[in-house]
Amino acid sequence: MRSIQVLRYLPEESPQPFLQSFQVPVTDSTSVLDALNYIKESLDPTLSFRWSCRMAICGSCGVMVNGIPKLGCKDFLRNYPNDLIIEPLAHLPVERDLVVNMDSFLRHLEAVKPYLIEGKNAADSSQPNRQTPAQMARYQQFANCINCGLCYAACPQFGLNPEFTGPAAIALAHRYNLDSRDSGKAQRMAPLNSKNGVWSCTFVGFCSEVCPKGVDPAAAVNQGKVESAKSMLIQLFSGRAIGGAGQ
Amino acid sequence: MSYKPQLTGSWWLKHRFFKAYMLREATVIPLAFLLCSLLAGAFSLQDPERFQHWQAFMSNPLVILVHTLALTTSLYHAATFFVLFPRVMPIRVGNYQLPARYLVLAQWGAVWLVVALFIWLFAFGGQS
Numbered sequence: 001m002r003s004i005q006v007l008r009y010l011p012e013e014s015p016q017p018f019l020q021s022f023q024v025p026v027t028d029s030t031s032v033l034d035a036l037n038y039i040k041e042s043l044d045p046t047l048s049f050r051w052s053c054r055m056a057i058c059g060s061c062g063v064m065v066n067g068i069p070k071l072g073c074k075d076f077l078r079n080y081p082n083d084l085i086i087e088p089l090a091h092l093p094v095e096r097d098l099v100v101n102m103d104s105f106l107r108h109l110e111a112v113k114p115y116l117i118e119g120k121n122a123a124d125s126s127q128p129n130r131q132t133p134a135q136m137a138r139y140q141q142f143a144n145c146i147n148c149g150l151c152y153a154a155c156p157q158f159g160l161n162p163e164f165t166g167p168a169a170i171a172l173a174h175r176y177n178l179d180s181r182d183s184g185k186a187q188r189m190a191p192l193n194s195k196n197g198v199w200s201c202t203f204v205g206f207c208s209e210v211c212p213k214g215v216d217p218a219a220a221v222n223q224g225k226v227e228s229a230k231s232m233l234i235q236l237f238s239g240r241a242i243g244g245a246g247q
Numbered sequence: 248m249s250y251k252p253q254l255t256g257s258w259w260l261k262h263r264f265f266k267a268y269m270l271r272e273a274t275v276i277p278l279a280f281l282l283c284s285l286l287a288g289a290f291s292l293q294d295p296e297r298f299q300h301w302q303a304f305m306s307n308p309l310v311i312l313v314h315t316l317a318l319t320t321s322l323y324h325a326a327t328f329f330v331l332f333p334r335v336m337p338i339r340v341g342n343y344q345l346p347a348r349y350l351v352l353a354q355w356g357a358v359w360l361v362v363a364l365f366i367w368l369f370a371f372g373g374q375s
Binding site for chain 2: 009011015017067068090091092093094095101134137156159160202203204205206209216218219222223225226
């Protein structure tokens with residue numbers, strides 16, 4: 001058995017969040033999520049947190065572990081021989097205990113249209129939309145994002161300005177911009193070029209450190225700056241709208 | 248009903264990664280001082296007396312200390328920047344992705360070229 005602390009927030013009981021200690025059984029393979037599930041099943045059924053797959057696929061169980069964004073299922077108690085404090089993801093409004101409101105992240109994600117947009121690059125709809133391994137290699141790394149939001153909890157720029165489009169949304173915009181089957185780059189460049197787009201990033205780079213899938217969103221955001229600069233220059237010399245550049 | 252913790256001015260003290268980031272950004276401070284010193288030197292060229300004052304200012308041990316600091320912190324900034332560069336501008340030759348370490352090495356190579364040029368200019372007066 002060992003002691004862990006969880007930041008509780010029960011708005012009907014107290015307007016302030018408070019730390020609560022729990023004693024949980026621990027082995028070498030006990031994950032943070034296992035500990036939370038033990039608390040809910042055996043100690044306090046009122047504890048609220050999100051989880052689903054237990055294997056770093058669904059991206060639901062993001063929490064702050066000793067102040068660092070982690071997936072509960074991919075982080076183990078054995079890594080924390082001393083204190084262990086579990087808190088809700090930073091920079092997002094907390095609804096209850098470890099449950100955060102992801103609306104602002106989802107709004108940013110929606111704004112960059114993270115899906116294939118048909119156009120001149122799409123094949124005839126009666127034909128399969130083929131792609132070579134080399135074409136796929138250009139974006140594959142950025143396609144591994146599971147929308148867990150850890151990068152938003154790691155990003156101080158998002159913490160200071162929630163209107164910043166943020167690491168995951170920009171990484172996914174970049175992923176589709178790099179896709180040979182996509183024709184939507186012009187539509188995505190508008191939000192990326194804006195004040196709250198790629199230029200709000202100062203390359204702190206912590207988003208890429210905490211990403212559980214190795215996506216490297218900081219690289220995507222800063223490659224986006226190169227694209228944004230290109231589209232601005234093209235606009236300057238051709239007089240076309242920013243969104244129309246870079247095609 | 249929800250609460251949202253606000254980010255305080257001391258957010259960067261919470262993790263060594265953020266401290267390293269702030270150190271990287273702070274390297275601009277001694278560099279700005281060096282640039283102001285050089286700018287003052289350019290303006291002092293108009294008048295011999297002012298130029299002598301500027302030379303005296305530049306040989307002040309405290310000023311030399313800050314300028315040495317500007318050199319070391321700029322090298323630190325360069326080291327962080329060179330590592331980030333291949334991530335921002337990955338270079339592809341056909342379907343071959345150039346490994347990041349080559350790009351980092353190439354940038355350090357460019358630094359040594361510039362250093363060698365200055366050594367040649369200052370130590371040998373530009374003559375072989």
